[in-house]
Amino acid sequence: MADLFQNYIDGTWQAAATGKTFASRNPASFQDVVGHFPASGPADVDDAVAAAQRAFDGWSSTPAPERGRILKRIGDLLLARKDDLADAMTREMGKPLSETRGDVQEAIDTAYYAASETRRLFGHTVPSELPDKFNMSIRRPVGVCGIITAWNFPVAVPTWKIFPAIASGNTVVFKPSEESPHCGALLLQVFADAGLPAGVVNLVQGDGTVGGALVEHPSVDAISFTGSTEVGTKIGETCGRLNKKLSLEMGGKNPMIVMEDADLDLALEGVLWGAYGTTGQRCTATSRLIVHEDVHDKLVSRIQEAAEDLTLGDGREDGVDVGPLINEDALKKVQSYMEIGPDEGATLVFGGDTPDDPTLDDGYFFQPTLFTDVTPNMRLAQEEIFGPVLSVLTVSSYEEAVEVANNTDYGLSSSIYTENVRNAFRAMHDLEAGITYVNGPTIGAEAHMPFGGVKGTGNGHRDGGWEVFDFYTETKTVYVDYSGQLQKAQMDNAPDAE
Numbered sequence: 001m002a003d004l005f006q007n008y009i010d011g012t013w014q015a016a017a018t019g020k021t022f023a024s025r026n027p028a029s030f031q032d033v034v035g036h037f038p039a040s041g042p043a044d045v046d047d048a049v050a051a052a053q054r055a056f057d058g059w060s061s062t063p064a065p066e067r068g069r070i071l072k073r074i075g076d077l078l079l080a081r082k083d084d085l086a087d088a089m090t091r092e093m094g095k096p097l098s099e100t101r102g103d104v105q106e107a108i109d110t111a112y113y114a115a116s117e118t119r120r121l122f123g124h125t126v127p128s129e130l131p132d133k134f135n136m137s138i139r140r141p142v143g144v145c146g147i148i149t150a151w152n153f154p155v156a157v158p159t160w161k162i163f164p165a166i167a168s169g170n171t172v173v174f175k176p177s178e179e180s181p182h183c184g185a186l187l188l189q190v191f192a193d194a195g196l197p198a199g200v201v202n203l204v205q206g207d208g209t210v211g212g213a214l215v216e217h218p219s220v221d222a223i224s225f226t227g228s229t230e231v232g233t234k235i236g237e238t239c240g241r242l243n244k245k246l247s248l249e250m251g252g253k254n255p256m257i258v259m260e261d262a263d264l265d266l267a268l269e270g271v272l273w274g275a276y277g278t279t280g281q282r283c284t285a286t287s288r289l290i291v292h293e294d295v296h297d298k299l300v301s302r303i304q305e306a307a308e309d310l311t312l313g314d315g316r317e318d319g320v321d322v323g324p325l326i327n328e329d330a331l332k333k334v335q336s337y338m339e340i341g342p343d344e345g346a347t348l349v350f351g352g353d354t355p356d357d358p359t360l361d362d363g364y365f366f367q368p369t370l371f372t373d374v375t376p377n378m379r380l381a382q383e384e385i386f387g388p389v390l391s392v393l394t395v396s397s398y399e400e401a402v403e404v405a406n407n408t409d410y411g412l413s414s415s416i417y418t419e420n421v422r423n424a425f426r427a428m429h430d431l432e433a434g435i436t437y438v439n440g441p442t443i444g445a446e447a448h449m450p451f452g453g454v455k456g457t458g459n460g461h462r463d464g465g466w467e468v469f470d471f472y473t474e475t476k477t478v479y480v481d482y483s484g485q486l487q488k489a490q491m492d493n494a495p496d497a498e
């Protein structure tokens with residue numbers, strides 16, 4: 001019998017009030033059951049929110065540097081458990097160990113960064129217009145924060161939210177994806193072992209209905225969501241109705257431009273990692289290759305040669321480059337585009353099917369795939385496939401490349417490969433995205449840099465970096481009037497004109 005896991009509420013592990021559980025399976029071998037997890041319901045969300053509320057006064061009044069010392073301990077424990085966490089992550093969601101170790105490292109870096117920021121939660125002092133009056137601003141925590149995340153970076157992405165939230169003095173209810181509950185449980189075990197006080201971070205496992213209950217809960221003051229644009233849009237409507245603070249990090253359809261003067265060796269490496277890394281299951285994955293006509297055939301040929309050498313398999317085995325898709329639904333979605341593409345007039349150059357290796361039959365594997373003759377308004381070029389499928393579009397100028405790149409509802413990551421410094425600087429301004437790489441693939445950001453998207457990817461907030469603290473704090477303006485008399489601000493206090 002696979003291990004039975006529980007929710008973590010008010011410092012204790014406990015079963016769901018429903019008494020029901022769901023299984024998490026290894027996508028590389030779906031016979032392998034990782035464990036059974038609580039199928040929570042609204043009552044569990046109520047308990048978790050109440051625990052977070054009880055913990056809020058004590059935690060928010062804990063001196064920020066002390067909160068930072070606990071975050072430092074969390075970072076140290078994540079470092080100590082890095083290999084075990086990475087192995088568990090690969091088993092639960094499939095990406096190779098080299099990537100899952102990177103995922104944990106992002107969490108470690110985020111812990112240390114958030115810890116350092118607890119000594120920099122600056123306000124401002126401002127000269128008053130009136131005599132004997134002191135003006136300043138201070139930063140206060142928001143309150144109880146609901147954190148809802150996707151499965152593809154099941155350690156890194158939750159920490160991008162939880163760590164700045166608790167560094168700022170908030171308390172948290174965390175709902176991981178039902179595709180990666182074990183990673184969520186292992187994270188909470190680290191927090192508990194690092195001495196995080198009870199109720200500061202609470203874990204409630206379950207599906208979208210549990211996420212929905214968290215969003216709707218009247219005592220949850222802010223929601224930070226990472227996931228699909230479809231779900232994020234629904235959450236946005238609810239939070240708009242409830243006037244609830246909300247941060248959204250959603251889908252992507254990320255373009256990589258390769259100009260005629262690009263370093264093609266560099267561009268080839270960028271395409272292979274950007275398009276087929278994490279089996280194309282990253283919000284920042286390269287899904288559109290916009291290549292100048294002068295280098296199109298040469299680059300496509302080199303990609304085909306290199307991609308066909310990529311090794312598919314269980315990410316815990318040495319030498320595996322590409323793991324499985326997360327589940328059967330994801331596999332069916334990717335397979336559907338193998339008909340959609342040709343039906344629209346695109347040409348399948350390589351891939352397009354599950355591997356013909358019988359040792360992979362138990363997993364949701366799919367070959368790295370590439371289509372050419374893709375035009376900007378095809379579904380292949382517009383819709384997030386979230387798999388190892390690259391659509392190649394041909395252009396004849398920088399201007400056309402930017403126009404094609406921006407022709408999307410999303411705006412997360414982007415990149416341009418060029419040796420022309422003028423085009424490089426123009427692209428930083430012209431590409432409609434939250435991130436632009438020059439001579440690098442469309443990937444994410446470093447822990448201390450703002451991460452997020454524009455248009456249908458985000459709603460104006462950022463995870464990561466210094467900006468994320470603007471989401472997890474509220475600015476309060478404070479006046480101290482020591483004049484001993486009524487001074488009427490907002491009146492015409494200007495001295496009489498000379």
Ligand SMILES: NC(=O)c1ccc[n+]([C@@H]2O[C@H](COP(=O)([O-])OP(=O)(O)OC[C@H]3O[C@@H](n4cnc5c(N)ncnc54)[C@H](O)[C@@H]3O)[C@@H](O)[C@H]2O)c1
Pocket residue numbers: 148149150151152153157175176177178206207208209210211212213215226227228229231232234235249250251252282283284384386412453457
């Ligand atoms: N922009 C980013 O930083 C980023 C990072 C990772 C993944 N993603 C996106 O996430 C998607 C893949 O992840 P996924 O399949 O887990 O996404 P998803 O939207 O299906 O699920 C994300 C989370 O939302 C929960 N959820 C589902 N329905 C809900 C509802 N009605 N109310 C509240 N919560 C609900 C899920 O249980 C899960 O925890 C892709 O679109 C990818 O681009 C974006």
Ligand SMILES: O=C[C@H](O)CS(=O)(=O)O
Pocket residue numbers: 152153157281282283284285443444445
């Ligand atoms: O999908 C999540 C993000 O894309 C992670 S990263 O920014 O690509 O590392």
